[in-house]
Amino acid sequence: MSEKYLRAIVVAVIVLCAGVNVRAEGVYEAWVARYNDPYGGEDEAYALELDVNGNIYVTGISYSGYGHDICTIKYFPNGDTAWMRRFQYGMFHGGDTQDLYDMEVDGAGNILVVGQTGYRGMITIKYAPNGDTMWTRQYTSPTIYYSDYPTDLTTDSDGFVYVTGSADSTGDGSESDFVTLKYKPNGDLVWTRIYSGLCDSWDQPEAIAVDQDGNVYVAGWSYCNICSPGCDYYEDNVTVKYSPAGDVMWISTYEGPGNDVDGARALALDDSGYVYVAGFIYDTVSLYDCATMKYSPSGDQLWAKIYNGPVATWAITRAMAIDDNRNVYVTGEYGAYRFTLKYSSSGELLWARPMGGNAIILDNTNSAYIAGTDRISHDEQGDYIVAKFSPNGDSLWAKTYDGPAHSWDFAFDLDVDGAGNVYVTGLSVDTGYTIPDYLTIKYSPCLKSGNLNGDDKTNIVDVVYLANVVLKSWPLPNPICLADVNGDSLITLADVIYLANHVFKRGPAPVQAGACCD
Numbered sequence: 001m002s003e004k005y006l007r008a009i010v011v012a013v014i015v016l017c018a019g020v021n022v023r024a025e026g027v028y029e030a031w032v033a034r035y036n037d038p039y040g041g042e043d044e045a046y047a048l049e050l051d052v053n054g055n056i057y058v059t060g061i062s063y064s065g066y067g068h069d070i071c072t073i074k075y076f077p078n079g080d081t082a083w084m085r086r087f088q089y090g091m092f093h094g095g096d097t098q099d100l101y102d103m104e105v106d107g108a109g110n111i112l113v114v115g116q117t118g119y120r121g122m123i124t125i126k127y128a129p130n131g132d133t134m135w136t137r138q139y140t141s142p143t144i145y146y147s148d149y150p151t152d153l154t155t156d157s158d159g160f161v162y163v164t165g166s167a168d169s170t171g172d173g174s175e176s177d178f179v180t181l182k183y184k185p186n187g188d189l190v191w192t193r194i195y196s197g198l199c200d201s202w203d204q205p206e207a208i209a210v211d212q213d214g215n216v217y218v219a220g221w222s223y224c225n226i227c228s229p230g231c232d233y234y235e236d237n238v239t240v241k242y243s244p245a246g247d248v249m250w251i252s253t254y255e256g257p258g259n260d261v262d263g264a265r266a267l268a269l270d271d272s273g274y275v276y277v278a279g280f281i282y283d284t285v286s287l288y289d290c291a292t293m294k295y296s297p298s299g300d301q302l303w304a305k306i307y308n309g310p311v312a313t314w315a316i317t318r319a320m321a322i323d324d325n326r327n328v329y330v331t332g333e334y335g336a337y338r339f340t341l342k343y344s345s346s347g348e349l350l351w352a353r354p355m356g357g358n359a360i361i362l363d364n365t366n367s368a369y370i371a372g373t374d375r376i377s378h379d380e381q382g383d384y385i386v387a388k389f390s391p392n393g394d395s396l397w398a399k400t401y402d403g404p405a406h407s408w409d410f411a412f413d414l415d416v417d418g419a420g421n422v423y424v425t426g427l428s429v430d431t432g433y434t435i436p437d438y439l440t441i442k443y444s445p446c447l448k449s450g451n452l453n454g455d456d457k458t459n460i461v462d463v464v465y466l467a468n469v470v471l472k473s474w475p476l477p478n479p480i481c482l483a484d485v486n487g488d489s490l491i492t493l494a495d496v497i498y499l500a501n502h503v504f505k506r507g508p509a510p511v512q513a514g515a516c517c518d
Helices: 003-013 460-471 493-505
Strands: 027-035 043-050 056-063 068-075 081-087 102-105 111-117 121-127 133-139 149-155 161-167 177-183 189-195 203-210 216-223 235-242 248-254 262-269 275-283 287-295 301-307 315-322 328-334 337-343 349-353 359-362 368-374 383-389 395-401 409-416 422-429 436-445
Touching: 027 068, 027 395, 043 102, 056 102, 056 111, 056 422, 056 436, 068 111, 068 121, 068 436, 081 111, 081 121, 102 149, 111 149, 111 161, 121 149, 121 161, 121 177, 133 161, 133 177, 161 203, 177 216, 177 235, 189 235, 189 248, 216 275, 235 275, 235 287, 248 287, 248 301, 262 315, 262 328, 275 315, 275 328, 287 315, 287 328, 287 337, 301 337, 301 349, 315 359, 328 359, 328 368, 337 368, 359 409, 368 422, 383 422, 383 436, 395 436, 460 493
Parallel strands: 043 409, 043 436, 149 203, 177 203, 203 262, 235 262, 383 409
Antiparallel strands: 027 436, 043 056, 043 422, 056 068, 068 081, 102 111, 111 121, 121 133, 149 161, 161 177, 177 189, 203 216, 216 235, 216 262, 235 248, 262 275, 275 287, 287 301, 315 328, 328 337, 337 349, 359 368, 368 383, 368 409, 383 395, 409 422, 422 436
């Protein structure tokens, strides 16, 4: 087919050809970034954030040769490393270590990191976008037991920084309290508040949030015994609201029907000041269950819902989110089983899905993304799993990652940008090692082979574009699979003919491969 003849076809049909809508769900693995410290030690990423320019930040612990540092990495959108910063003398705390390190990006693009370090208690670090350290602040109670550690961090629209964690208020390791800190954008401490719990015993916060008026909310658990009327000898779920000045506005508690161990793990707010808390309760029949509560702005409990799950075992609620309609999403795990729940604003269970994990986030369509560990599909150690659900609970896609060692691969956090790219981070054991690395993955929406101009349609415009690529040496599209419509790994006149036959004669659809997976 000559260039002249091809042009004649284009002109003849341009007014007759209607576009074929080709948009569909699906993602592909755009890039994978691993980080292993110079000593070949243990590296575990626990938190991930994005900035408005699409840069990615991860933080966690990294072996330093004699201990663990707080290690923060910035990646460019293409996966290249922009910078890495290490804060020395980090301390591996053990247990649910991912709860001890968190990160936020503020409205100016600065990065706030919080973690625990030996001899220094709770450390808060503020980095500029270029990686310069703007300030560091520490909180240490009078103890030699190293029992001060942060559990969550948030910022407000004015750049104030809020940190909550557990502190040894006695100095002898016999009990712990909620400690909540408010810093100015320049790092000056505004206030410190201690909540000693229901019986001045063992208390631990798990989550913090701030509303548009600057009120601060902290949720966790408090040990309760005979010192408090009606109390049992176990933990109760506790939520505390502070004013912007740090005054206690209200304290709400929740004790499950089993009168046993109860606690909060996640906290979220809506734009009207309602407060949502998710955690766990214990009873002797189904053991640990997921408990979700809604409070009014004044602290009154509006409803509490319990999810028993498919098996009687440990239930760990990991994260929650609220959509534009005040529907509530909760995710977590029951041993090897995972769950994601959606409740209406009134507390009705709308759907439950047997997939979930450590993190959940919603996009601007109220679709839900979860990240966690799949211990069933591939190997018993666990693989990364990332999944997307529509607002009505349909599974739109799910991706797993089994590392080169086919060993432990645990996803702890994720985020999604406005273009539908999904970023997830955690830990993964590499080949030849029994210790983990940071592992960060970017998943991008599938592209459609033949849709060269990116308008979500395959039509005459794409035929003309491809003809110019082949006959006029226009730049190749990125990725090349957009132009390789016949799937032979070459970009030739045969691709132009193939695409023209598809558009004009309803011939075979373009071959999909690699990033072109739509």
